[in-house]
Amino acid sequence: MNRRTVVKAIAASGALIGLGAMMPRVAVAAWNKDAFNAKSQADALNALYGSAAEASADVMLKAPDIAENGAVVPVSVESKLANIESMAIFVEQNPTPLAAEFGIPAGTAADVSTRVRMGKTTNVTAVVKAGGKTYSATKEVKVTIGGCGG
Amino acid sequence: MAKKIFRVKAKARGGKTAVKMMAKHNMDTGLQKGKDGNLIPAKFLDTVSVSHGGKVVFEANLNTAISKNPYLAFTFEGGAKGEELTVAWSENTGSTGTETAAIK
Structure with missing residues (x-):
């Protein structure tokens, strides 16, 4: 075994350990692309919690x-x-x-x-998933200066 | 090691640890135009996961609707002064980082 392979092996095992540390994601699924990119609140909610x-x-x-x-x-x-x-937190009229x-x-x-x-x-909605069911609370927040740039 | 982007204040009290954390991050939405009139590409933190003693105590999946310099606050049971929290984050661009912070 020469130096090069040893260095490679160490680098590879380091990467694996890093991956392992990132893996234990139990409570929340990985970044849910469909839900986060959905354009309407109903679609996003459906994609995230299915109901x-x-x-x-x-x-x-x-x-x-x-x-x-x-903006804040x-x-x-x-x-x-x-x-x-x-x-989860939803802001209804956001893109x-x-x-x-x-x-x-x-x-x-x-x-x-x-x-x-x-x-x-617009309305801000908080959705909580507990024991397989989803519950929500909504509140309207008036915005005097928008925060989405432009 | 990359520069830390999170500032974490974790305080243990009565068996619980209150964590307040703020990242230094622009959270570019991809909808905003830069000075040259072109859209600034989206660049935002999409996942943040905080663990304590090997156990995940908080996870967040974020979207562009989170303000610039994202602030997160939560409380978990356990934790003692001097122990460490590990914060792992990733960006939509694929960059990731892991940082540690001490509980006070």
Whole structure:
């Protein structure tokens, strides 16, 4: 064995270890292309969870009534439902409504905050998947300056 | 090692760890035009996964609708001061990175 093959072998095993570390993705499927590229909220929801969501008071969506700057709209989703698997945030009138999907493994609180872009005044919907069912909460956020460039 | 893009503040308290993290990233949507009038190609973080002690505690699949310099906050059970969190991210362009941050 010469030096070159040894270096190659080390590089290859390093790459494998890296892959292994990336692999344990249980709670959330890989980036769902169909869902993220869908142009309507219904399509995105279907592609992501395969069903329409039922409105529920157990999903708490925190978002401002009026967002001064659509480029940065703070949104938090919280839920007290049991067996939560994942949560998603939709912005209805955006070019691609699905903004984000979060995997919530057991032991992680179902309380996630982030900031989204909004093109114009529209409904923000939080969808929570718990125990195989999907629940949602919707809130209208008024945007005074759009955040989708142009 | 590439430069870190995430700033992570993780605080252990009462058996739980609250994590706030912000990435330095433009999250280009692919819809915006640059100074030369051409579209800026989309370049955004699409997956972020945080693990603690080999167990994934949070995962996010993001889209272009997430603001510039994405902010994520969540809380998980477990974690103690001085322990490490591992943040693995990938971009839609295919670049990936892994970073670590200490819990305070």
